[in-house]
Amino acid sequence: MAKFREEGKKTIPQISTASLPDIIFMLIFFFMVSTTIRETQLMVNNEVPGATEVKKLERKDLVSYIYIGKPKRQFQDMYGTEPRIQLNDSFAKVDDIRDYISTERKQLDESERPKMTTSLKVDVDTKMGVVSEVKYALRKASALKINYSALEVDRVY
Amino acid sequence: MARPSGEFNAAPMADIAFLLLIFFLVATTFDVDTGIMRKLPPIPDEEQQRQQEDKQIKERNVFEVLINSSDQLLVEGEPMNISNLRESAKEFIANPRNKEDLPEMEMKEVPFFGQTETTKGIISLQNDRGTSYEMYIKVQNELTAAYNELHDDLAMQKFGQHYSELNEEQKDAIGDIYPMIISEAEPKNVGGN
Numbered sequence: 001m002a003k004f005r006e007e008g009k010k011t012i013p014q015i016s017t018a019s020l021p022d023i024i025f026m027l028i029f030f031f032m033v034s035t036t037i038r039e040t041q042l043m044v045n046n047e048v049p050g051a052t053e054v055k056k057l058e059r060k061d062l063v064s065y066i067y068i069g070k071p072k073r074q075f076q077d078m079y080g081t082e083p084r085i086q087l088n089d090s091f092a093k094v095d096d097i098r099d100y101i102s103t104e105r106k107q108l109d110e111s112e113r114p115k116m117t118t119s120l121k122v123d124v125d126t127k128m129g130v131v132s133e134v135k136y137a138l139r140k141a142s143a144l145k146i147n148y149s150a151l152e153v154d155r156v157y
Numbered sequence: 158m159a160r161p162s163g164e165f166n167a168a169p170m171a172d173i174a175f176l177l178l179i180f181f182l183v184a185t186t187f188d189v190d191t192g193i194m195r196k197l198p199p200i201p202d203e204e205q206q207r208q209q210e211d212k213q214i215k216e217r218n219v220f221e222v223l224i225n226s227s228d229q230l231l232v233e234g235e236p237m238n239i240s241n242l243r244e245s246a247k248e249f250i251a252n253p254r255n256k257e258d259l260p261e262m263e264m265k266e267v268p269f270f271g272q273t274e275t276t277k278g279i280i281s282l283q284n285d286r287g288t289s290y291e292m293y294i295k296v297q298n299e300l301t302a303a304y305n306e307l308h309d310d311l312a313m314q315k316f317g318q319h320y321s322e323l324n325e326e327q328k329d330a331i332g333d334i335y336p337m338i339i340s341e342a343e344p345k346n347v348g349g350n
Binding site: 020027048054063119123124135142146 | 174186286
């Protein structure tokens with residue numbers, strides 16, 4: 001006589017969750033390595049243009065950022081819709097760039113000061129007027145290495 | 158005496174790890190910063206300014222690019238489409254047939270190459286205050302592309318490698334032959350704001 005197993009009596013053993021933390025930790029390490037900490041809260045619209053001849057910015061510690069664009073919706077009551085400059089976490093005028101550059105420069109080691117780069121993150125909908133003023137201010141502050149921030153695309157027209 | 162090890166409950170560990178994961182997801186960004194590198198000219202003092210005025214640059218050595226407030230291009234006095242800018246800039250810089258109206262070539266001693274012809278051509282870019290930033294970057298991109306393609310061609314021809322794979326000295330030598338000079342005049346304000 002064949003033996004039949006009694007069905008229903010056997011309970012499924014619980015799945016071990018011991019390996020779950022390992023998987024999650026692996027994900028954490030991946031994110032820690034491949035991303036960078038967000039430093040500033042953007043207050044302006046900032047969609048940078050596309051370009052094909054872009055270079056990667058290495059040495060992030062040597063880079064200071066200038067954001068230019070229309071203020072975001074929640075700031076428009078106070079600051080209008082004309083493109084504005086943002087330095088660190090606040091809106092600024094062109095005259096403030098000089099101080100900003102000199103404080104950024106002081107934070108660097110003396111030997112690395114000539115390598116300082118200023119990254120201009122300018123929104124595509126900006127006119128050149130304000131950008132030219134910023135460029136002139138940078139020349140006056142003798143921060144001459146600049147980088148027009150752009151995303152890498154395959155073709156521009 | 159070591160106690161017999163019991164089962165270690167690892168369930169809360171996953172919760173902690175998840176919490177950390179979410180923190181990193183929120184607080185970090187993925188983007189790598191890329192962009193077009195440029196060097197601004199220093200502001201000349203009075204002495205330099207006087208010297209500069211004495212030093213006239215011949216008209217044939219200057220490739221003039223103007224962008225007006227409605228984003229139209231005027232290249233060497235002729236209206237041009239942005240898609241032709243790269244080719245005409247390349248032709249101007251390299252001057253392959255030694256034309257009279259294209260820039261002069263100067264014989265110079267360059268490492269790896271010996272006595273070779275180097276170009277004296279420079280690009281002059283002027284925009285209006287009303288030019289859109291998008292157009293300005295497109296033009297800068299095309300001009301950079303023109304130089305990059307010339308550098309790459311020369312690197313292939315001489316060293317059989319792409320320009321980006323060369324070492325610093327080789328790059329400098331190629332940079333001596335086709336020096337990248339893009340001079341920018343102060344913007345005009347004709348188109349209104």
